[in-house]
Amino acid sequence: MSMPADQFRRFEHEGWERVAHKYDSVWSNSTRQFIAPLLDAAEVGPRLRVLDVGCGPGYVSAAATECGAHSIGLDFSAEMVAIARKMFPELEFREGDAQNLPFEPGTFDRVLASFSLLHLSDPEKAIAEACRVLKPGGKFGFTVWAPPEGNPYARMVDEAIAPHADMNVGLPVGPSHYLYRGQEQFREALKRAGFDPNSMIFRLHTIEWEVPSAGFVFEAERTAGVRTAGLLARQKPENLEKIRLALEKSVQHYAEGDRFLIPKAANVVAVSKPK
Numbered sequence: 001m002s003m004p005a006d007q008f009r010r011f012e013h014e015g016w017e018r019v020a021h022k023y024d025s026v027w028s029n030s031t032r033q034f035i036a037p038l039l040d041a042a043e044v045g046p047r048l049r050v051l052d053v054g055c056g057p058g059y060v061s062a063a064a065t066e067c068g069a070h071s072i073g074l075d076f077s078a079e080m081v082a083i084a085r086k087m088f089p090e091l092e093f094r095e096g097d098a099q100n101l102p103f104e105p106g107t108f109d110r111v112l113a114s115f116s117l118l119h120l121s122d123p124e125k126a127i128a129e130a131c132r133v134l135k136p137g138g139k140f141g142f143t144v145w146a147p148p149e150g151n152p153y154a155r156m157v158d159e160a161i162a163p164h165a166d167m168n169v170g171l172p173v174g175p176s177h178y179l180y181r182g183q184e185q186f187r188e189a190l191k192r193a194g195f196d197p198n199s200m201i202f203r204l205h206t207i208e209w210e211v212p213s214a215g216f217v218f219e220a221e222r223t224a225g226v227r228t229a230g231l232l233a234r235q236k237p238e239n240l241e242k243i244r245l246a247l248e249k250s251v252q253h254y255a256e257g258d259r260f261l262i263p264k265a266a267n268v269v270a271v272s273k274p275k
Contacts, residue, residue, distance in 0.1 A: 005121035007172040015226030020079035022224040033207040035063045041270035042141025048109040053098045054116020058084030098126040103133045113142035131194040134273045141270040147178035151265040160246035169234035190271045199272035208261040214251040218244045
């Protein structure tokens with residue numbers, strides 16, 4: 001692993017160790033809405049052996065188990081693994097590296113990655129590792145946030161930050177915030193990793209994220225995430241205030257009575273390993 005990759009991995013790891021305890025209360029009512037489409041695309045069912053990569057608090061592992069599968073969750077954050085074990089004590093969770101999976105080739109029928117690829121220094125290595133540990137004919141399913149042109153939440157955040165933020169603040173360089181930009185780029189990346197590109201399923205799924213106040217989103221991005229939080233933490237106070245005001249103004253457009261319903265979109269992708 002190169003030095004920049006080392007730095008990005010350390011940045012992400014330290015960040016999630018720090019904010020893991022906030023995930024359930026801040027982000028889960030958003031990300032959990034994508035689990036059913038992910039399991040559907042990957043055809044998760046009874047008696048299948050499933051690896052949940054970047055498992056976080058363990059929601060995907062638990063949902064796969066409810067489908068009758070035998071699941072193992074893996075995350076690089078010891079804090080996340082501890083939370084998952086506490087939330088779902090009957091399930092198995094391990095600390096480990098998605099880019100160097102601690103399993104033999106052909107161990108699993110399904111590998112799932114729910115919004116975890118962009119927290120890695122080398123997503124394509126993780127995709128290749130998923131292929132390696134799958135049995136022939138097994139499926140890899142994952143979700144990644146859609147880019148701003150198809151994702152109102154991402155557009156709202158970008159439009160609040162871009163005019164006011166100093167982007168050159170020394171953050172470690174990581175993968176693009178939006179992994180690939182279209183179906184063909186996804187298809188080519190999966191082919192490079194060893195998957196059958198003709199088997200790819202690619203769906204855009206949109207949900208509504210309910211938040212309690214116009215200021216909730218800014219505080220969530222500032223205190224409960226890692227990459228955007230790192231950028232915001234390095235802004236001058238006057239710039240940070242401009243970002244806060246712009247974001248709160250945008251959130252107001254999604255007011256529904258005393259709550260706010262913000263559309264968020266993600267690409268749901270599944271692909272098969274050749275038999």
